[in-house]
Amino acid sequence: MIETPHVDWLALAPTLALLATSGITLLGAVLVPRAGERAFAVVVSLGGYLASAVLAAVVYDRSADASAVVVESMTRDRLGALAAILIALTGLVVTLVAAGDGRRSHVGEFYALLAAATAGMVLFVSAGNLMTMFLALEWFSISLYVLCALDTHRRESLEAGLKYLIVGSFGSGILLFGCALVYGATGELGFQAIQEATGADDPLFVTGMAMILAGLAFKVSAAPFHMWTPDVYEGAPTTVTAYMSAATKVAALVLMLRILVTAFPEQAEIWSVAVAVLAVCSLAIGNLAAIAQRDVKRLLAYSSVSHAGFLLIAIAANNPDGGKALLYYLIPYSAASVGAFAVVAAREREQGRAVTLDSLAGLGWERPFLGVCMWWFMLSLAGFPLTGGFLGKLFVFSAAYEAGWWWLVVIGVLATALSLAYYLNVVRALYMRSGQAPATGAVVATGGSPPRDRLLDTAVGAALVVTVGSFFFVQPLVDLASDAVAALPF
Amino acid sequence: MSGPGIPWYLAVAALLFSIGVAGVLLRRSPLIVLLSLEIMLNAANLAFVGFSRLFGEMDGQVFALAVMAVAAAEVCVGLGLIVAMARRNLALDVDTLTELRG
Numbered sequence: 001m002i003e004t005p006h007v008d009w010l011a012l013a014p015t016l017a018l019l020a021t022s023g024i025t026l027l028g029a030v031l032v033p034r035a036g037e038r039a040f041a042v043v044v045s046l047g048g049y050l051a052s053a054v055l056a057a058v059v060y061d062r063s064a065d066a067s068a069v070v071v072e073s074m075t076r077d078r079l080g081a082l083a084a085i086l087i088a089l090t091g092l093v094v095t096l097v098a099a100g101d102g103r104r105s106h107v108g109e110f111y112a113l114l115a116a117a118t119a120g121m122v123l124f125v126s127a128g129n130l131m132t133m134f135l136a137l138e139w140f141s142i143s144l145y146v147l148c149a150l151d152t153h154r155r156e157s158l159e160a161g162l163k164y165l166i167v168g169s170f171g172s173g174i175l176l177f178g179c180a181l182v183y184g185a186t187g188e189l190g191f192q193a194i195q196e197a198t199g200a201d202d203p204l205f206v207t208g209m210a211m212i213l214a215g216l217a218f219k220v221s222a223a224p225f226h227m228w229t230p231d232v233y234e235g236a237p238t239t240v241t242a243y244m245s246a247a248t249k250v251a252a253l254v255l256m257l258r259i260l261v262t263a264f265p266e267q268a269e270i271w272s273v274a275v276a277v278l279a280v281c282s283l284a285i286g287n288l289a290a291i292a293q294r295d296v297k298r299l300l301a302y303s304s305v306s307h308a309g310f311l312l313i314a315i316a317a318n319n320p321d322g323g324k325a326l327l328y329y330l331i332p333y334s335a336a337s338v339g340a341f342a343v344v345a346a347r348e349r350e351q352g353r354a355v356t357l358d359s360l361a362g363l364g365w366e367r368p369f370l371g372v373c374m375w376w377f378m379l380s381l382a383g384f385p386l387t388g389g390f391l392g393k394l395f396v397f398s399a400a401y402e403a404g405w406w407w408l409v410v411i412g413v414l415a416t417a418l419s420l421a422y423y424l425n426v427v428r429a430l431y432m433r434s435g436q437a438p439a440t441g442a443v444v445a446t447g448g449s450p451p452r453d454r455l456l457d458t459a460v461g462a463a464l465v466v467t468v469g470s471f472f473f474v475q476p477l478v479d480l481a482s483d484a485v486a487a488l489p490f
Numbered sequence: 491m492s493g494p495g496i497p498w499y500l501a502v503a504a505l506l507f508s509i510g511v512a513g514v515l516l517r518r519s520p521l522i523v524l525l526s527l528e529i530m531l532n533a534a535n536l537a538f539v540g541f542s543r544l545f546g547e548m549d550g551q552v553f554a555l556a557v558m559a560v561a562a563a564e565v566c567v568g569l570g571l572i573v574a575m576a577r578r579n580l581a582l583d584v585d586t587l588t589e590l591r592g
Contacts, residue, residue, distance in 0.1 A: 131553050138560045145567050159587045162571045173530035180537035187545040
């Protein structure tokens with residue numbers, strides 16, 4: 001009789017709920033008649049994401065003390081649970097955005113892959129050893145490669161998929177070799193066990209750590225590992241871009257914080273400098289390149305690179321305040337990012353072509369609701385008061401200052417000032433009257449604009465509520481974040 | 491323990507990894523690039539199995555088995571994409587994938 005390990009099903013429940021969602025939507029793609037395929041997939045997905053978020057909230061509630069589950073391959077703690085809630089809700093909002101797209105093929109597959117990617121991310125953030133980390137990383141990455149290339153009729157989509165596959169696999173190859181070196185230096189795979197096994201600054205060990213950090217930096221899209229980001233964000237279907245910009249960033253950054261603090265605390269002097277350098281590169285490259293962009297998706301892609309820089313400052317601080325700032329910042333950032341891409345998706349559907357700053361002109365007048373929302377998202381990303389983005393940046397800077405990184409704070413403030421140029425440029429474009437007559441081809445159908453997409457409006461509204469609400473209800477959110485960070489051994 | 495010592499396994503693994511990295515960065519055919527990615531993953535596998543033998547534990551070998559499955563999944567998606575591109579008569583050359591830039 002083989003002894004089976006004890007499995008904590010509650011800790012796995014958020015992942016399993018999403019896996020079930022994925023399976024059911026995939027079955028629906030085969031069994032449900034074509035007319036009802038989309039409605040079925042959307043309803044099942046919404047239910048699945050909601051169930052997963054609720055289960056993650058239950059895990060949060062019942063895991064005041066962190067514990068290792070399933071033979072220490074996973075950690076059940078509030079950090080993972082909070083990140084899982086955020087990721088599942090991102091999936092929910094993206095499903096609402098995607099419900100109205102004109103997709104005619106691969107409808108069921110789209111929702112199944114989205115749920116599968118979310119399931120992988122939910123497992124990834126609570127990984128407790130190198131194997132779970134690598135497998136969960138590949139789990140959501142492979143789903144995302146396919147999602148990027150899902151619009152097979154568009155050349156750009158295929159190109160984005162192949163580019164993401166090559167660069168993403170390159171990153172995970174580096175990560176895996178780093179895992180092998182760390183395993184060789186310590187003989188352990190678990191994060192906790194790695195920390196207990198070390199003590200010496202073994203070159204093998206430090207090289208392994210650096211390679212793991214580089215591999216994760218590819219997923220975070222931190223410069224200089226960001227070169228895939230603008231191309232993939234531009235080419236992928238816009239709903240997938242919205243999802244990647246928020247969920248992948250949450251997952252990769254939370255895991256980066258977890259592994260660095262749990263497994264490598266004794267090398268903190270080395271990795272905090274490395275993370276600070278990544279942050280500075282991301283801030284500089286992201287902001288400077290964004291200014292030159294005309295395509296809104298590329299602009300937002302570079303903006304996400306620069307936000308990776310701000311979030312990495314919080315990790316470099318290496319103190320509980322930094323962790324708290326990271327988790328808080330991710331909430332308004334995810335909301336504003338998904339919301340902004342949703343508005344871009346709406347414009348893209350209306351006009352049937354890529355959205356540039358020129359084709360954005362007049363959106364604020366034609367669609368007042370979307371215009372106002374986009375305006376707030378841009379202000380939040382830029383860090384204006386009355387939006388969560390402002391407090392997020394404030395917390396990040398104060399954590400970094402407390403840790404003695406004053407020059408990092410200076411660079412962060414300069415980057416914020418620089419970022420105003422392109423965020424306000426988008427706002428300006430929204431309220432510009434378009435110069436040319438609307439009769440350019442089939443842009444506007446006779447009888448006015450296409451009907452409003454209620455689900456998309458709901459999603460954008462929800463993103464706006466979170467973006468603004470995270471400013472006014474900051475204390476409860478910060479309490480949640482600080483309870484979550486208490487699970488880490490700072 | 492007979493046979494070469496652990497430093498040799500590590501040296502071969504590092505060499506394979508470098509070959510893989512060079513292949514991804516320098517070659518132009520997406521098929522060769524995929525092949526090089528596989529070489530990178532298998533270099534890590536070799537290191538895992540070597541270290542696993544050194545420590546006399548099985549977890550490294552289990553990891554290597556799991557990585558093989560992942561590598562197969564990854565290459566499936568990659569080949570699928572290449573077939574989709576070939577069907578649309580797109581040039582199979584990573585240097586000409588320049589539709590997206592700026």
